[in-house]
Amino acid sequence: MVMVQVIVGGLLLGAIYALFSSGLTLIWGMMNFINFAHGEFVMLGMYVALLAVTWLGGGPAVFGIAAAVALCALGVVIYFSLIRHVARGPMLAQILSTFGLALLLRYSAFYIFSANFVSLPQSSLSGTINLAGIYLPVAQLVAGAVAIFLTMSLHMLLTRTTIGSKLLAVAEDRTAAMLMGIRPDRMQALAWGLSAGAAGIAGALMATAYPWSPSVGETFGLIAFVVVALGGFGSVLGSLYAGLIIGLIQAVSAFWLGAIYKDIVVYGLFVALLWFRPQGLMGKA
């Protein structure tokens, strides 16, 4: 029974991994560009949720939307002020731009919020429920369910709507898309908004169930790399499966080997993946 509980807990956390990783994979698929600051977006989403609860009050719906909107805006601003100018420049500039951004955001958060762990005040989502002998915190259950719903929505948006087709057209061939009357800049800004927004709302969801500090951004950034490498670069649906798998692996290895080793297992898996199957388990060769 304990094992079942560990597995369900891992899958619920994995759902949130899936949500923020889908943002990273979206940018990768659109622009062949890795955002090293993606984990920091998740971390900022958590603090936006905290600030929203403190200043605005209200429940998860309020701070979830606040985090999504704030991070979405940040993503668009970062696209226009930074990414657009380096995206087709030298490789060094591409990597340094978001890497520097990650440092800037992480240590600004340390400066503003201090290195202490914080958590959201008790909300309507507190308490646990008993599902056939498995005890689950309501917050985790809701967060996991919402994360799966949102990841699926993003997948639908990309595959079933006109906007999705436009995004994919720009990803496929920027010049050809432009000749069809699509504005690549707008589409890429939209992708950055969606990506950062997904990270922000994932952060807010995670904040309901887990305490955090500014340093979590680095961990989440690496986890997003692992998920994207496993699911295939550029595939949202791949991220969903891979996120759940990584959450599961983490929970089980923490349970069997001890909490310190869960990251070793996950990063080791990542290195092995890059070594043997750089295109991802579900990616195309």
Place this chain on the structure above:
Amino acid sequence: MKNILSPRLGLIILTAGLLLYPLAFTGAFYRDIGVTFLLAAISASAWNIVGGYAGQVSVGHCMFFGLGAYAPLLFYNLWGWPPLAGVPAGVVLAVALAIVIGMPTFRLTGHYFSMATIAVAELIRIFTGTWTFVGAAIGLQGPATGRGWWDLTFRGELPYYYIFLAVLGVLLAVTAALERRRFGFYLRAIKASERAARSLGVPVRETKLQALALSAAFTAVAGSLYVVKTGFIDPDSGFGILVSVQMVIVAALGGAGTLFGPLIGALILIPLQTTTNSLFGGGGSGLTYILYGGIIVIIARFEPGGVLDLWHRAVPQRWRRAHAA
């Protein structure tokens, strides 16, 4: 540097300045800045071989630095050997790791390579923190007082300064020699376009692997120098991501892929960092790293060629030519 003065005169002035600096500024504070500057210049110049010249942006070079730092103190703690004896072991380990990393990851280019290096470095950092054989999270301590000159525990900064300077001199001489050889041209060809380089018959994977191994060896030496001076190492100061960050930012600030770029970068960054640390208090507040992040973003956005490149464009060609005569 290259064009404003005749190269030889510039080199003489630079060398004389570095040699005389600790004699002109005798205060412990200034000498400490000097030693910190040299260490940053050595690490960044070592990174520059693979990150700058070959254009393979590693953000996990701390793994080599940490190996170079841990080996001497591990030898001391196990058998009481002088830390100096562990330096070759650190270099050998770093080169071995470079080969293991390089074989698979160099199939990966660009972003993939950067991601892989971060992940391996983090893996090693976390693993070191749990391994009691190397002191786990507490780290390792060196000899408190020297048992002889061979322990290299000097009271003042002066001996360290000149040892570090000698290492920097060797590293820059090696880099300068490589720059002019076929190997240097291979590296630049790979940076410009791997596919084009391969089609022209450049042995891409071998060249990249050799560059990474050489870079790793010198980075390990930098780690050894660090630990010989401080006499202490823990997972964060050896394998922490900020160690890698400093190498990248120093090289990129001065000019990645140029001989003197990392030196110029360290010349700008280290005094700046010391100033912010003494103004706002070191460590805790993390303002230094906010500054680092800001500088990296600004370089990437406006001057990916670094300060040297800016200099070459800013100083008019005619003026340079008139003065170079």
